[in-house]
Amino acid sequence: MAKEYTFMDFWHDAEAQKRWLRRFVLLILVLLLPAALLAFYARPSADDYVYAARTHAVVEQYGADWGRLLAAAWETTVYFFRNWQGLYxxxxxxxxxxxIFGNQWYGLTFLCVLIPLFLCLYAAARIVIFRLEPAQKRLPLALSLLFLFAFVEGMPSPVEGLYWFNGAMNYLPYFALTILNTALMFALAMPDNLSRFRRAAYMVFGTGIGLVIGGGHQVVGELNILLLLFGTIVCVRSRNFRIVPALVSAIVGLLINITAPGTQVRTEGFTGTGLVEAIAKSFVLAGMQWIRWLxxxxxxxxLLLALPLHxxxxxxxxxxxxxxxxxxxxxGTYVLMWAMIFLPSYTMGGIGAGRLLNVVWMTFILGLAVSEFxxxxxxxxxxxxxxxxxxHRLWHHARFLPAAMAAMLVCMACVGSHTVKEGQDNFFATSLEAAYELANGQAAAFARTLDEREAILSDERVTDAEITPLGADERPWLLYYTDVSVGPDLWGLTPYYGKNSVVVVEKQ
Incomplete structure (x- = not known):
């Protein structure tokens, strides 16, 4: 009698794993396709112009001269470090x-966000899984793709996380590095099977990553420090001090950030709340996010994570x-969410922008995965x-498993966690909403109108430009972050395009 095939056999069957992985990857790529196609219609907005004024001027005068571009980017960094925010x-x-190379390239924001996020997820998964189950060589790819898919589909503010460069790139790359740094910490916490070279490399990478995150964003820097602090406390008890350099560098990076002259200028413009009030408010807000996202x-x-985590x-x-x-x-997940919400609550008096909620959401997802594990x-x-x-009982119904997996992924791509938030019940998950905005022409109308505005602003014959705001039917939820208001230029369009003046007038 033939031996019954079980999940235990599956974990050692390379061919079966390859077949499942191919189907899984293909389905996720298909489901993400509408969100990727929508990126072609994304256009710059708000702070995109202020931060890129110098680099855009270089492109206009010299083209893609990377030496001059990098120098202009450094000048921008120094200026904002001194005058607005210490994000070095x-x-x-x-x-x-x-x-800066033309509006048609702005859609690359989608890739600029997702590629680093995927690479860090994949690297972190490889580090952790190869420490726990070295034989599972395909599991890191599957899990990293699944988490990436969940992040995209349930993101509370997709425009600020996927399509608006200034919002997305101010948070998500540093969150991705925090994930990687946590995996390095995990490996250094159990260094017995690591070679001396790999231990040293992990320590150096962790130290460098801490400095980068500290200069990336304050809230993510805080998250990184809390995770490293927890790991350090656990490891020091067994006389393992390998995580300490990463913790020190993370603290130093964040201190440089928050003590920068520009940070002082920025915080003076906000009215914070009292310490006790901020602690209580952020605790309640963290709980509200749990309720909304469950x-x-x-x-x-x-359910999709259950078998690999088991x-x-x-x-x-x-x-x-x-x-x-x-x-x-x-x-631990609740404490991390509370801490991330506490900082803007204390310094600015509120929960923060949607891009902050995006990283809180991703922390929530990863925290629940650890809790399930x-x-x-x-x-x-x-x-x-x-x-x-x-x-074993599940395996008896193995012929239904691919369909069940596909149904759950489709559900995630259609419903989305942000659909249960107050005032957003009429929006789908990111992929389905993207398909809807592509089909009804809102995305095309949005891009067309902003391209017409770009043509006016780029016309060298026009020295004093007049532009109009977007209409109500030209503001797709996934692409529209904000728009100009009637009156003088408040976006920095005047220096960006080299005009004498830019005025926003009512639409006729």
Whole structure:
């Protein structure tokens, strides 16, 4: 009688894993296609012009002269460091937004965001999974794609996370580096099987990443410090000090940021709240986000993660002690979300912009994944509740599993966590909303109108330009962040395009 095929066999069947991975990758790419196509209609807005004025002038005069472009980006960084915000890395990146080469290139923002995010997710997954289950060589790609897909589809503010360069690139690359830094911390916490060279490399990378994140964004820098602090406390108890350099560099980077002259100028323009009020308010707001984000797409994600996380939780590399208190995952996630919301609540009196909620959302997703991992390990290794029987029963219905997986991914691509937020019930998940805006012509109308505005502003014969705001039917939810208001130029369009003046007038 033939031996029954089980999930245990699947984890050792390279050909079966390849087949599943091909289907999985193909389906995710198809579902993300509308969101990618929508990027062709994205156009610059607001702070894009202010940060890129110098680099745009270089392109206009010298073309793509990268020596001059990098010098202009550095000048921009120094200016904003002294006069507005201490983002000594972010300012440099924002000065190089794609539209300095023409509006038609602005859609590259989508790739500028997702490629670093995917690469950091993949690198982090490889580091962690190869420590726990070295034989699972295809699992890092599957998990990194799944998390990327979940991030995109459920993003609370897709325009500020995917299509508006200044908003997205001011947060997400540094969050991606935080994910990678956390994986490096995990590896250094268990250095026994690491070569001396790899240990040193991880320490150097972690130290450098801490400085980069500190100059990227304050909230993400705070998140990075909290994660490293937790890892340091755990490791120091066993006389492992390899994470300390990364923690020190992260603190130094954030201190440079928050003590910069420009940061002082910026904070003077906001009215903060009292310490106690900010603590209480951010605690409540974190809880409200939990309630809003606990929905069907999230359940689909957790179900898709269950089998691989259960497999990883059985790793003999990990001690049973790690799983004794599974509630630490949920508690830690809540604390991290609270801390990220606390900083803008204390300094600016509010929860912050949608781009901040995007990174809070992604922290929430990863935190729940860790919590699920700890729960599965607790059930299996602490409570001795075998989940193998459930896996065997599931395998009896293996012919339905591809359809079930596809249905859950489609659900995530259609519903989306932001659809349950107040005042946003009429919007779909990112992919379905993108398909809708492409089909109804809103995206095309948005791009066409802004290209006409660009033609006026780029016309050298026009020294005093007049432009009009977008109409109500030219503001697609995924692409529209904000627009000019009637009156004088407040966006920095005048120096960006080299005009004597730019005035916004009512639309006829």
């Amino acid at each position: 890395v972010s300012g440099f990146v924002l000065a190089l937004q794609p539209a 929905d069907v797409p999230l359940l689909c994600l957790l 497999r990883l939780a059985q790793s003999c590399v990990l001690s049973d002690r790690i799983f004794r208190n599974p509630w630490w995952g949920i508690a 700890l729960l599965l390990g607790w059930l299996e290794r602490i409570r001795s509740v075998s989940l193998t029987t459930a896996e």
